[in-house]
Amino acid sequence: QLQLQESGPGLVKPSETLSLTCTVSGGSISTSSYYWGWIRQAPGKGLEWIGNIFYRGNTYYNPSLKSRVTISIDTSKNQFSLKLTSVTAADTAVYYCARHGRQVVRARYYYSYIDVWGKGTTVTVSS
Amino acid sequence: QSVLTQPPSVSAAPGQKVTISCSGSSSNLGNNFVSWYQQFPGTAPKLLIYDDNRRPSGIPDRFSGSKSGASATLGITGLQTGDEADYYCGTWDNTLSAVILGGGTKVTVL
Numbered sequence: 001q002l003q004l005q006e007s008g009p010g011l012v013k014p015s016e017t018l019s020l021t022c023t024v025s026g027g028s029i030s031t032s033s034y035y036w037g038w039i040r041q042a043p044g045k046g047l048e049w050i051g052n053i054f055y056r057g058n059t060y061y062n063p064s065l066k067s068r069v070t071i072s073i074d075t076s077k078n079q080f081s082l083k084l085t086s087v088t089a090a091d092t093a094v095y096y097c098a099r100h101g102r103q104v105v106r107a108r109y110y111y112s113y114i115d116v117w118g119k120g121t122t123v124t125v126s127s
Numbered sequence: 128q129s130v131l132t133q134p135p136s137v138s139a140a141p142g143q144k145v146t147i148s149c150s151g152s153s154s155n156l157g158n159n160f161v162s163w164y165q166q167f168p169g170t171a172p173k174l175l176i177y178d179d180n181r182r183p184s185g186i187p188d189r190f191s192g193s194k195s196g197a198s199a200t201l202g203i204t205g206l207q208t209g210d211e212a213d214y215y216c217g218t219w220d221n222t223l224s225a226v227i228l229g230g231g232t233k234v235t236v237l
Contacts, residue, residue, distance in 0.1 A: 046228065047166075047172065049228055060226075063223055096171055103178060103219075110219045114162070
């Protein structure tokens with residue numbers, strides 16, 4: 001059974017970089033059937049999609065975060081990672097890593113539904 | 128403010144049916160599939176519906192999805208107290224080239 005596990009610091013200082021890693025177990029990350037990505041949820045708020053990545057390195061990002069976000073992948077370790085720069089208190093949230101499933105629309109592939117989620121990790125931005 | 132619009136809350140008595148709407152545009156729902164997620168407090172969301180109306184293995188048929196144009200609907204029949212949760216819709220947006228998620232709807236069983 002595929003499992004995703006987030007890891008990284010739970011506390012980050014303002015203006016610094018938030019770094020998280022997602023380790024995938026029970027299946028290979030090197031597959032053309034899925035993208036791998038990040039979603040976050042601020043306290044008491046809804047879900048916010050951050051971005052995702054293909055095993056070959058292709059990425060898509062939320063336009064509102066794009067200038068600060070980098071998602072990378074390490075197929076040798078079956079891991080992918082998130083870096084968010086210049087964090088503020090507004091970046092305090094539970095961060096989920098997740099697998100995105102493939103859909104075919106008019107002969108084009110899209111990866112938008114999220115079928116496997118990690119348990120989430122809480123990141124607080126505070127000095 | 129989310130690109131996909133959901134009502135903040137819906138409610139119904141046990142055994143009844145509720146529907147949750149998700150409204151978008153031709154840039155997203157009008158031309159792409161919708162998915163739906165269920166989230167209990169303090170836990171990760173779970174996929175309920177994908178490709179507009181398909182249920183993953185293990186999701187009861189009390190949950191159903193439909194879509195017409197740029198609007199989608201999640202239906203829950205035979206409402207149970209265990210269905211009290213937040214529900215989110217999601218899809219791909221062709222203009223943004225991004226996954227977009229609705230603001231979420233809280234379901235309350237009266």
